[in-house]
Amino acid sequence: MNQVIPEQQCHCECGKTEFTLKGKPLMRMFCHCTICQEFNEKSFSDVTVFLTKDIEFDQAQNVDFKKYKSPPAVDRGKCGSCHKPVIEFLNIPLFPALTIIPSQNIEKGSYLPESCAHIFYHRRVNYINDNLPK
Numbered sequence: 001m002n003q004v005i006p007e008q009q010c011h012c013e014c015g016k017t018e019f020t021l022k023g024k025p026l027m028r029m030f031c032h033c034t035i036c037q038e039f040n041e042k043s044f045s046d047v048t049v050f051l052t053k054d055i056e057f058d059q060a061q062n063v064d065f066k067k068y069k070s071p072p073a074v075d076r077g078k079c080g081s082c083h084k085p086v087i088e089f090l091n092i093p094l095f096p097a098l099t100i101i102p103s104q105n106i107e108k109g110s111y112l113p114e115s116c117a118h119i120f121y122h123r124r125v126n127y128i129n130d131n132l133p134k
Contacts, residue, residue, distance in 0.1 A: 019057040065077045071092075
């Protein structure tokens with residue numbers, strides 16, 4: 001039986017930029033790439049990935065988007081008020097559109113899956129001692 005996940009509210013650190021998740025997450029992972037380090041101002045990012053069709057986001061005017069590199073062009077957005085990461089969009093031709101959300105922006109953390117992997121681990125700042133694939 002499929003687990004029904006209720007709508008989940010998300011917001012940036014200051015709460016001025018909000019959006020709603022209407023579907024299940026595809027995965028959660030830790031990214032150690034240098035772009036995520038810069039964008040998140042942390043040694044790695046803890047992100048959860050959703051299909052873009054499952055996101056209700058109508059506050060793009062409150063977000064400052066930037067593409068750090070292309071291709072693929074991940075459009076990374078920070079709140080215009082608190083300047084913290086809010087949401088990222090990944091659109092690759094012939095693939096479903098994906099939305100990447102910093103996991104701390106999702107209010108109902110109990111609905112988050114466990115992280116499944118570390119990616120770009122060769123770019124890590126610190127060694128992480130866990131059993132996840134690296």
